[in-house]
Amino acid sequence: MSRTKSGTIPTYRHHKARNLAVVTVDGHDYYLGTYGSPDSHRRYEALVRSWRERQDDPEPSANQLLVPTDRPSVNELILAYLKFVKQHYKLYHGRNKEAACVSDALAAIQECGYGPEPADAFRPKDLKKVRDCMIAKNWSRGYLNHQVIRIKRMFAYAVEEDMVPGSVYHGLLAIKGLRKGTPGVREAGKVKPVPTDDVKAVLKKANRMIKAMVLFAWYTGARPGEVCALKPCYLDTGTRVWTFSVPPDSNKTDVHDQERTIYVGPKAQKVLKVWLKNIEPHEYVFSPIREAQLRQAARAAARKTKPTPSELRKKEERKRRLPKRCKRDHYDPNAFRQAVVRLCDAAGVSRWSPNRLRHNAGTRFRRKYGIEVARILLGHSRVSTSEIYAAPNAKKAMKAALDMG
Incomplete structure (x- = not known):
């Protein structure tokens, strides 16, 4: 300042x-x-x-x-609240996803022209107008309701910081969430498991590393961020069923003080064993750099003749001419998703995201072992539920991993 x-x-x-x-x-x-x-x-x-x-x-x-x-303006409140949000919410794979969602919600307020207005003059009817702007953007009902809640949180923050009187926030609480079937509001479809044939089609087109990432998620029900975060130091391979202790910065439930353990059965172990060779404990298992190195080594080994001087010269010229793009030492969830989407297009199947593989795994786990084991394997149990079921169900989860993962 x-x-x-x-x-x-x-x-x-x-x-x-x-x-x-x-x-x-x-x-x-x-x-x-x-x-x-x-x-x-x-x-x-x-x-x-x-x-x-x-x-x-x-x-x-x-x-x-x-x-x-x-009488601070709405714009002043927005800037103060965005600064607070960026400090308050934890990063997930280097990104503050909540801050991005909050920014979208508050941008709708500014687009409706309320930015210069005094913050203490913002009324329920104004919030309803902002919500109408969100409907015009074709946001789904669920996302739209969450965005309205985020706006209310900003005014709760303003009350706490003595920027507006408490009556402003309490007035906004009168605005209820839109109910299913509200005219003109898009309803998001229910997320379903990926058709098995579509998964197989993508696996045929994928390189070895993306194929391994998809299969690991398929067998274990791991989230994309958890797959990307895998390192040998997080794996306990001393038992028939391996365990993967997800690090806090990649654990979606860490904010609720919940540890996340992924059980790795024989099929998932077979997928990993190839990638655990010649790797340091703190290196990422799924690394674009490693994949490129292995691919180049395989090409060099398959070559039957030595490269000619002219080929080497052309290779050096291409390096100088093309812009340098440094490969990252690991995939992030967004890069993983984009890779799968491109493979869907190449295979001619409907696009799907890696997170939907959790629905496939959850369906299989629940069908054979029941909802309690499925919750343990997918990391969906609450703290109170874990206290009741974790001890007996851990054994069931390991048995399920032996059979299916």
Whole structure:
């Protein structure tokens, strides 16, 4: 945060990321609304007048406040809340997914023109108008309801920080979630298991590493992020059924103090054994770098003649000409999903994401062993449920992994 020099008139500036006007007075940033708008200039002039009065009175009373501080705008609240969200929510594979969702929800408020308005003037009817804007974006009912909840959370934060009176937040609580069948609201389809034939078609097109990742998820019911996070140091291979202790930064339920253990049966072990050779304990098992190295080594071994000088020269020219793209040391869930989607297109089948393989695994586990074992294997049990069922069901889960995974 910049600080104006004593006696220097505060400058009207442009916050480019949000296209807002901003001015810094006494070390505090005040957001004035859309940059260049008449309203932002009026708020700026009011601030400067208040600042000049303070310059004339070097020891103002404790109750003397700048005018905009009394009624912060919605834009000021949005910027303060986004800063809080980025610090509050944990990263998952290097990304703050909740912050991205919050940003989408708050952008809808600004698109409806409420940004420059005083935050304490935001009423239930205004939230309903914002929700109508979300409906126009064709967001699904479930996602839309969650976005409205995120907006309410922002105003709860504003009450906690004494930016708006409590009545503002309590008024917004009157807005209920949209019910199934609401006219004009898109209903998202139920997520179903991937057809087995579609999985087989993708496996035929996939390279060895993507094929191994898909099969590991198929046999164990692991989430895509858990598959990507696999390292030898997280594996206990001392028993017939291996266990994979998911690290906290890749454990979706870590925020609830739940540990995540994946049981790796003989079929999944067979998939992994090839990739566990010649690897350090803290290296990622599924690494684009390793896959490229193994592919190049296989090509070199299969070549029957030595490369000619002209071939080597052309290879060096291509390296200089083409931009360098550094491969990452591991896949992330998004890269894994994109790879599978491209393979679906190549195989001519409907697109599916790796996370749906959990539905395949869950269906198989539940059909043969019941819902309790399926919850343990998929990591869906609550803390209270784990206390009741974890001890007896761990043995059942390991037996299920021996039979099916």
